[in-house]
Amino acid sequence: MHKGADIVLQCLRAEGVELVFGYPGGAIMPLYDALEGSGIRHILTRHEQGAVFAAEGYARVTGEVGVAMATSGPGATNLVTGIADAKMDSVPLVCITGQVRSALIGSDAFQETDVFGVTLSLTKWSRLVRTIDEIPEAIAEGFYWARSGRPGPVVIDIPTDMLKAKKEFSGPVKFTPHARPADAKADGGFTDTIVALLQQAAKPVALVGAGAKLSGAIPELRRLLDHLNVPTFATVHGLGAVPPQAPYYLGMVGMHGTRAANMALHETDLLMVFGARLDDRVTGDPTRFAPHAKIVHFEIDPAQLDRVRPCDLPVIGNLADTVPAFQAELRRHSVPDFSAWRAVACGAERAELDPRGLAQPTIRFLDELFSRLPQDSVVLADVGQHQMWAAQRYRSSSPRGFITSGGLGAMGFALPAAVGVQLAKPDKCVLCVSGDGGFQMNIQELATVRRLGLPVKMVIIDNKYLGMVRQWQQLFYQRNYAETDLSDNPDFVEIAKAYKIHSFRLNEDAMREFPVAKETGDEIDRFLRSPEPELLVFDCAPEANVFPMVPAGAALSEMLLEEEPTQ
Amino acid sequence: MQTFHIRYRNTQGTLMRILNAASRRALDLPLVQAEPAEYDHQVTLALEVNQKQVGQLYREWYAIADVIKVSSGTGHATAWTAPHPPAGVAMEESRTAARA
Numbered sequence: 201m202h203k204g205a206d207i208v209l210q211c212l213r214a215e216g217v218e219l220v221f222g223y224p225g226g227a228i229m230p231l232y233d234a235l236e237g238s239g240i241r242h243i244l245t246r247h248e249q250g251a252v253f254a255a256e257g258y259a260r261v262t263g264e265v266g267v268a269m270a271t272s273g274p275g276a277t278n279l280v281t282g283i284a285d286a287k288m289d290s291v292p293l294v295c296i297t298g299q300v301r302s303a304l305i306g307s308d309a310f311q312e313t314d315v316f317g318v319t320l321s322l323t324k325w326s327r328l329v330r331t332i333d334e335i336p337e338a339i340a341e342g343f344y345w346a347r348s349g350r351p352g353p354v355v356i357d358i359p360t361d362m363l364k365a366k367k368e369f370s371g372p373v374k375f376t377p378h379a380r381p382a383d384a385k386a387d388g389g390f391t392d393t394i395v396a397l398l399q400q401a402a403k404p405v406a407l408v409g410a411g412a413k414l415s416g417a418i419p420e421l422r423r424l425l426d427h428l429n430v431p432t433f434a435t436v437h438g439l440g441a442v443p444p445q446a447p448y449y450l451g452m453v454g455m456h457g458t459r460a461a462n463m464a465l466h467e468t469d470l471l472m473v474f475g476a477r478l479d480d481r482v483t484g485d486p487t488r489f490a491p492h493a494k495i496v497h498f499e500i501d502p503a504q505l506d507r508v509r510p511c512d513l514p515v516i517g518n519l520a521d522t523v524p525a526f527q528a529e530l531r532r533h534s535v536p537d538f539s540a541w542r543a544v545a546c547g548a549e550r551a552e553l554d555p556r557g558l559a560q561p562t563i564r565f566l567d568e569l570f571s572r573l574p575q576d577s578v579v580l581a582d583v584g585q586h587q588m589w590a591a592q593r594y595r596s597s598s599p600r601g602f603i604t605s606g607g608l609g610a611m612g613f614a615l616p617a618a619v620g621v622q623l624a625k626p627d628k629c630v631l632c633v634s635g636d637g638g639f640q641m642n643i644q645e646l647a648t649v650r651r652l653g654l655p656v657k658m659v660i661i662d663n664k665y666l667g668m669v670r671q672w673q674q675l676f677y678q679r680n681y682a683e684t685d686l687s688d689n690p691d692f693v694e695i696a697k698a699y700k701i702h703s704f705r706l707n708e709d710a711m712r713e714f715p716v717a718k719e720t721g722d723e724i725d726r727f728l729r730s731p732e733p734e735l736l737v738f739d740c741a742p743e744a745n746v747f748p749m750v751p752a753g754a755a756l757s758e759m760l761l762e763e764e765p766t767q
Numbered sequence: 768m769q770t771f772h773i774r775y776r777n778t779q780g781t782l783m784r785i786l787n788a789a790s791r792r793a794l795d796l797p798l799v800q801a802e803p804a805e806y807d808h809q810v811t812l813a814l815e816v817n818q819k820q821v822g823q824l825y826r827e828w829y830a831i832a833d834v835i836k837v838s839s840g841t842g843h844a845t846a847w848t849a850p851h852p853p854a855g856v857a858m859e860e861s862r863t864a865a866r867a
Binding site for chain 1: 776779780783784787791819822823826827829830832833835
């Protein structure tokens with residue numbers, strides 16, 4: 201006879217789970233009681249939100265399913281932000297929550313929350329387990345849906361009496377999905393249409409999103425892009441999919457994208473989208489997004505089509521299938537010569553940020569930091585100005601080398617996610633860049649970093665403001681800095697020391713000379729190569745802004761390149 | 768007002784997910800009728816929707832794990848003008864529209 205808790209753990213092992221992140225509590229105690237000897241390592245975070253973000257970090261860097269555990273009630277509701285984040289960013293995630301015992305469900309028992317109901321609209325699939333017999337099937341099906349198609353979050357809520365109950369157990373089961381009439385799949389016939397569209401086009405471009413890395417089709421996509429040789433750019437989650445040194449690559453597109461990428465996107469007459477949702481941060485005003493373009497949308501999830509702007513040709517399917525099919529067709533034709541268009545779109549006159557922006561000490565600091573990173577490092581960015589600066593400046597060729605909360609924009613993501621990344625990639629340098637606002641949202645995870653001795657390198661860009669909100673207040677709310685002043689921040693260096701983490705401060709004045717002083721460079725090198733966790737607090741000018749910027753509701757062509765008078 | 772019929776397996780939460788696809792778009796639900804249908808279940812919804820929402824709803828319903836089939840009532844066939852409905856219309860129509 202096996203307890204329900206043992207069955208859960210055996211089923212997790214059968215799904216390949218080695219690490220779970222969580223925080224114990226009443227209803228899930230039987231599962232914790234069964235952990236020892238299960239073959240599964242549990243990582244104790246100091247908050248359930250830390251656990252779910254850590255599981256996400258693990259999933260995002262490995263492509264495997266991340267697993268988070270929490271108890272009923274507040275434990276479960278503390279997972280919700282991470283679940284929403286995983287939904288937005290297509291992260292395979294399974295959350296296992298304890299629930300009050302079956303007889304109490306619906307009675308507003310102590311620590312009872314309808315987590316199934318709360319997370320219904322945020323999950324791909326969920327199950328409130330009713331009998332111990334359902335456990336193997338629920339876990340198998342949950343993992344199937346978390347991984348399949350466009351990956352996403354799953355919640356499995358298990359009453360505590362089901363975890364304690366016993367039954368004969370013959371082993372984990374496999375889930376086979378029911379056959380159903382699916383959406384029209386790309387049948388290969390799309391390829392001649394795209395070739396025809398290419399031959400009609402004068403200014404084609406390619407946009408690469410997260411789907412490129414999720415599909416595992418990066419080599420195929422890179423070959424195709426080399427063959428096409430048209431101006432190409434990426435969403436924030438597509439960064440790393442295209443080698444930044446590719447001559448046709450224009451960097452990030454969208455609200456804080458490069459001028460060259462946004463201009464090319466505005467001017468194109470054929471937009472080929474590879475695995476991107478085209479959300480509002482990429483499109484700007486949808487009615488004026490790529491106004492002259494026909495859109496070919498390669499997408500695995502039909503639900504993502506036409507959300508913002510209708511496409512002209514959907515290519516539904518995994519990029520691992522559709523991209524090689526496209527390239528095979530392309531080989532049978534001559535690709536038109538787009539060199540004149542490429543010369544304009546990728547020309548020097550459109551290159552990069554304004555010189556004033558480049559001279560910003562914070563950008564200089566990030567450039568110094570990134571240029572000294574060991575190869576194959578993983579950079580995590582929290583949410584805010586530093587996130588966009590990092591996305592603009594980090595030029596990685598590694599598809600999973602830049603990790604951030606892009607769709608949900610959840611402040612507090614980066615530090616716990618870095619825990620998951622470092623555990624998954626113990627030999628890699630993991631650099632976590634946060635702002636002073638976001639760092640405090642999950643600052644308790646410094647204890648997790650210290651407890652595990654993870655050599656995570658943490659950087660706080662400290663401008664003593666909620667910087668991105670303040671920037672909007674400056675530009676669009678007549679400098680009414682309502683509740684964004686964080687000048688009473690604690691001393692992060694001292695806080696880190698209290699967690700027994702080495703920490704130090706660097707003032708932006710150190711970045712005013714170029715090249716930086718040898719001592720400063722040496723200190724950054726030492727920081728990045730330390731075998732211990734370390735925190736570097738970079739004091740940044742309070743009113744430094746991120747440019748280019750497309751104001752909300754404006755077209756991409758209306759990007760601001762520098763500060764303009766407030767409206 | 769357009770009528771939609773969604774065939775689904777009556778597993779936990781499936782009906783709620785179907786309804787949520789409408790309610791998250793702030794669509795009123797003046798008619799909801801769910802009932803067994805052969806081996807499965809079917810829910811009929813009447814919704815005041817525009818063409819863009821029809822496409823989004825179709826796709827979102829099909830993305831739900833236990834949804835089997837989505838169809839719509841009177842007027843749908845003529846009302847559909849987008850070049851790429853998620854199911855039921857040949858891809859060739861989509862290609863022809865794209866080339867046009």
